[in-house]
Amino acid sequence: MSILTSLLLLPLFGALVVGFLPASNAKLVKQVALAFSLLVTLVSIVMALSFDRNNSAMQFTEVRTWISAFNINYAVGIDGMALVLILMTTILVPVVFLAGWSESENGRWNVKVFYILLLILETMMIGVFSATDVFLFYVIFEAMLLPVYFLIGGYGSGERAAAAMKFLLYSLFGGLLMLAAVIGLYIISVNQGGATFDIARLSQLSIDSTTQNWLFLGFFIAFAIKAPLWPFHTWLPTAAKSATAGTSTLLLGVLDKVGTYGMIRFCMSFFPDATKTFTPAIITLAVISILYGAFLAIGQKDINSLIAFTSISHFGFITLGIFALTSQSLTGAIFYMVNHGFGTAALFLTAGWMIKRRGSSQIADFGGLQRVAPVLAWSFFIAGLSALALPGLSSFVSEFLVLLGAFAKYPVAAILGTLGIILAALYVLLAVQRAIHGETPASSAGISDLNLREKIAIAPVIAILVLLGFYPKPALEVINPTTQTIMTNAGVSDPVAKVVK
């Protein structure tokens, strides 16, 4: 049983143990849940250390038959990209537990249910990145929505029920489209040498162009809804506004990454020709998302939906990076996914603390935090800087790689994307100016600064943002082989420099 399967089962086992704890003793429940999530982080770090850097094939693989009738089996394995995303997930979960210590109190159900749902969600998050069987991926991809649905609906605020419903319906609709595509792919594999759901063999299938386009659309729309691209994004702000800070961190930080991860892992490797035909359209959508998300972020009144719209703009960058298909832009996009995870976590958690202290989530209600709560103000400021991709922080490295890579093939898109960084400066600094600078109004005079627990929660995230900014080598080293394999599968090579020395 490979370390990956044990990593998958650990949080599930944790949820079981939490299930048996007495619901009355909230403190114990929280500590046990935190302990399990830290254990998972430890195991994932051990796995990362024993990951063989220069072999780009899937590692820690394990295959067990599940439904023999359709040759569906429990097949897991990870390459560089999946490893980096799993590491991000396992680091974020304990941070979310620690940061949202009191998030689980005023929900519809008791504390136990909150942590059981989160631990189950963690299993599914790890599972979705490590599944190498398309059916297994699809099952987790759909089932993952339920814990979040109950988390938002049960523990959120504002009209949380409607937000949860909209989120679930939107993603399920995407999921069902993908179901049709998965079935199509399966049937084609039946007629071409044996029914299979294995990613490697599915990418060898030769599919005629019209079917390939339809199947590509089936997959792509589901992923475009998940990582919200421009027209499919309206569920994200409402969900982020109603969910607790911890849930929205996981929702935007990890769950949405499944969308962009899926685009790389499935859309590109199964349907290379369709990818080429649709790339111009997708690039346009990505650029629209960048500018549209930024403009709307500037216009937001509520701090959570501001962060949500910034993420929509960032997802535009990621998709631009993916579909520009040069080694710089693809590596940049994957690295961007990781950085965005930590950046959004920092933003949401600090915003969550500010909202908890001030009691309202309207930006106008804040003011002069710098005087009253300097550490909180500074962490929000640094999180904001990572959102506007300040050099020295990790998001700059990834954003620059994406734009640099995209410029080689789609100069106009890259230029418009670069204009996005001006808008990024605007929406971050406007929020910082309203929330942190200016005089401290009487209403927010009594705000207390971060306590030790919160500092411990946010410290690793900011440390990672800075460290990966200065020394991104360990992450890039792991991602590069995956990019090379994806590029060779898609039959694309880097454009060579014009002036040969």
Place this chain on the structure above:
Amino acid sequence: MTISTNLVYFIALPLFSSGLLLLLGRKADKWGHIFATLVSASVFIIGVIEFFAMQGREGEARAATQKLFEWISVGSLQVDAGLLLDQLSICFVLLISGVGTLIHIYSIAYMSHDRDRRRFFAYLNLFIAAMLLLVLGDSYLNLYVGWEGVGLASYLLIGFWNEKPAYAAAAKKAFVANRVGDVGLSLAIMIAFTQFGTVTFAGVKEGASGASAGALTAIGAMLLLAAAGKSAQFPLQSWLGDAMAGPTPVSALIHAATMVTAGVYLITRSNFIFDASPTAQLMVVIVGAITLLFGALIGTAKDDIKKALAASTMSQIGYMILATGLGPVGYAFAIMHLITHGFFKAGMFLGAGSVMHGMNDEVNMRRYGALRKVMPITAATFGLGYLAILGVPPFAGFYSKDKIIETAFDSGGIQGILLGSITLLGAGITAFYMTRVMVLTFIGTKRWDEKAHPHESPFLMWAPMAALAVGSVASGFLLNSGSALVNWLQPVVNANQEYHSGHLLPPIVVSIMALTVVAIGVAIAVLKYRTVPVVAPENVLGITKAARKDLYQDSFNEAVFMRPGQKLTAGLVNTDYKVVDGLVRLVGWVVQISASNLRNIQNGYVRSYALIMVLGVIALIAAVWMVTL
């Protein structure tokens, strides 16, 4: 290229100290500022040591490099965190750390009453670290990190007293304007990478000869946009005036001596791009000329002493940018003017600071008058700076500015004459507004309001001013004796043609013309400001009214960018709700409506159910009958 190991200290020391001071918080309040000043001084000392070590080395071995670690390596993009200290960057290192240390010392006294002095010194050290990274980076990407780091530091320093919303807005405006410039720099890097496959200066230099003219012009234009953003040149110059919201030492260090000159450094460093594309050089010259006049005109009408000096900085940098556009020989003179300007402008800003310090933060010059009696040392140092900026022979300004006017004339043809006369006109206007400042502040009659009782600033403040005054006196002569600076920079900017070739006008004639124009300017100013009303008069020439409003630059930006931007955002916010979300809700609504209609068909009568069945059968029969026909 000698490999040296102590370049990293230039950046590591100030960065470490700024991080330490910020993290330690209140605990470091007592010794924070001393520690920061010492760190800045030690960086200066290392710089001097390196300078003499460089002089010791001959020819090629002068430049020193150090590879810290491999920063980004993806596919064909290999970027190391490498540092390069060559003749050009040593000038900047010395200027930054030297003037920086003096300003650190000055700030100890100036900020003594401020509760957050430790945080101020932390930001200053952060700025020094970022600026040194900018000048020491060996590739455009490393330069870019320093470039935005400096932008961040200036944002923090301008917005130091951010409890006042106006100051916070000024800080934001500065950062966003810089960001527009940074777009230019990143695009230049992208074009360079697609053209040459590398982003290091050496690599780009090598490839520049083979690249197409269009690409080079594009890179040049983008670099110019970046320089305009950072050095507050036309069209991105609106933020410099508001940047005066920061404490005066900040304006002295950042908005006079160091940061605003980053643009000049960038263009000088990428001289191989500009030399290879004349169109780019023409653009540089045009931007320089426009800003030169633009700054000078604004300077004539500003009553706030710091805004007047800021406008003068803008126009002096216009001179430098113009010089860099005049081909290889211009680079050296631009750097020379940059260094001399660093001395006398920083000196004047510190002088203004000590005047404000004395007049408990009164900035309106119409409230000053006859301060020379009360603050003799400030008056003296400010006066020396004044003489230097005018270009009076023995002082620094004469050597650097005249050389620029000369090269402007020498660029030949109508362009030569046009540029030469613009620079001369600029010198005249500079003389006018600088004399106006001198007269309003130190000479003339006393116009203080009751509460003000000015006094001389303490030793810690006037000592750096004196040092800078000495610099503004001697630096011009030293740098020019035997064209020391030109030969020193020769390997970097290969200004090897004899710059004495074909003069349009002999140098002596040019200097005379310049001096006469300056004299005229001084005379006009002295005559005009014999009696100064305390309240700014209303009926003034149209040009002065315009100049008071910074030639409507802000209203232009608001009209063209800000308001349409806000309207677009508001428009997008409700279209997003109505259209995109609307579509989703429409689908829900349609499903709802059709569901309720379907419900009504079920009306409960058995006979209607039976009728539906019969209709179903008839439909089937009809369909099958048609199919089989």
Place this chain on the structure above:
Amino acid sequence: MLSAPNLDYALLAPIMIILGGALIGVLIEAFAKPAWRARLQLVISLAAIVISFNQLVRVRNDGSSIAAVTSVSVDGAGMFLQGAILIFAFLGILVIADQDNFAPQASALPGSAEEAAAIQAGKQQTEVFPLTMFAVAGMMLFPVATDYITLFVALEVLSLPLYLMAGLSRRRRLLSQEAALKYFLLGAYSSAFFLFGAALLYGYSGTISLNGLTDAIRGNTGNDVFLLLGIIFLSVGLLFKVGAVPFHSWKPDVYQGAPTPITGFMAAATKAAAFGATLRIFYLGLDAAQTSWKPFIAVISVITMIVGSLAAISQRDMKRMLAYSSIAHAGFVLTAIVSLSENALSASLFYLFAYGVATIGAFAIITIVRDSAGEVSDVNRWIGLGKKSPLVASVFSLFLLSFAGIPLTSGFVGKFSIFSAAYESGNITLVVVGVLSSAIAVFFYLRVILMLFFTDATTDSISVVIPSILTRISISISAIFTITLGIAPSLVFDIAQDFAYFLR
């Protein structure tokens, strides 16, 4: 010389055992003491079902097409469905055993003195058990019948008891009697169509057996008009029983009116039996003439899926909503019929079993959600159940998620297999419509879950009565089935695949 027809008693034994059980039930009803009657009936029927299932398991490998000359062909698919119907019956009877759902004396006038007396005396007519057993016998015969006589007889034996049972509800007697009337009139109406169709097909082929019909179509001997009209009229009877759209109007009213245990049993078992016969007729009898009937069955399946999902959205009553969802599921299985492939057959067998089990569980839960005046099936009254009794609410949500086809539930695997079979045989439009209608269906399932869990309970006191041990067993069995078939479907799926064959 007349030779006695050779009846393969081993294969027919399961049906006979059930009939035996039913007859004993009638005798008990007549002679046993009232106090003893209910318990005795329950034991007898459960015993009959278990013995019959045991016999079915013993003969599972030796299916033969001439079990009763040409009338019955007990083959793989038939046996699988018989097994499924027996399981549904077992679970159904457990829920039916909870007596207070049924009128003490069906014939007594509602609200009359006579009825009040019957209630005091605790007289409790338990003829519902034998009626169920007769219905089960009919249902077991219907999928294996291969000639028109047996088909028609099985159809009637299966339907008549259901018409009666629909009218037995103890509370809201008027609604229940109205449901019975509607079900009867429309049921009889559709069987008349069925018979006339059979007559026409007999006219076309000359024999009353399906095999004869296939040979006739291949030989192209008869007059085509009879064939076409015959197919249409025959399928009217079948589509009515299954609840396909133009013939679905009875379902919502009857499901709402009939007593809930009966609705649960009926929804699961009738659908399995009806689809059994439809599969056989279309796969064996009419597969040679598929070009003529495939288009209109496809159209019906599309309309059924869409109307089933759409109409459910605005329903106020829980039972009516589940009725529309069962109509939508009928639409999905119809796509399997249109696909006419071996995979489609195994997919539909699995789908019928998975869906049937979940339906019985869902309706069982509706029986135990009550207020002072008995069952509450108004959806708005269920608000906040998640808070009051989380276990019941989460089990009910599990069943709804299975209907919606959310992964890790049996419904998902069923839908996946049906859609892949349909895709394989080329009707991709059906798959797309299927996917879209399940997207619409998800909307109303989630609205209910949202109501259960996320809206706060209002004042009126609906409370979950502690269900009798039998109902609790039935609900937990169906829940376990729904989960296990979701996570490890190959347990039943492999059986479905082995049994997916028809013998001519």
Place this chain on the structure above:
Amino acid sequence: MDISNYIYLSAILFTIGAIGVVVRRNAIVVFMCIELMLNAANLAFVTFSRIHGNLAGQVTSFFTMVVAACEVVVGLAIIVAIYRSRRSASVDDANLLKR
């Protein structure tokens, strides 16, 4: 006289029955129309049996008669129960279950 005329007769009878169910209000009459449809089918069976010369049709018609009888038993029981509780046998009165 050609035997197939009986087929047309049975078809006509069937349609009359079918329309009768839709048009008439009284439950008993509706039920009679259904019986009429069943007998039309019987007639068809017998006629086809005569055309094909084998007895299968006639045997089937016996079975349908038996089944029709059972239907009568059940149907009338339900209709009588409805009548006693509602005092009217009209099919349209039974419309509580709707929408």
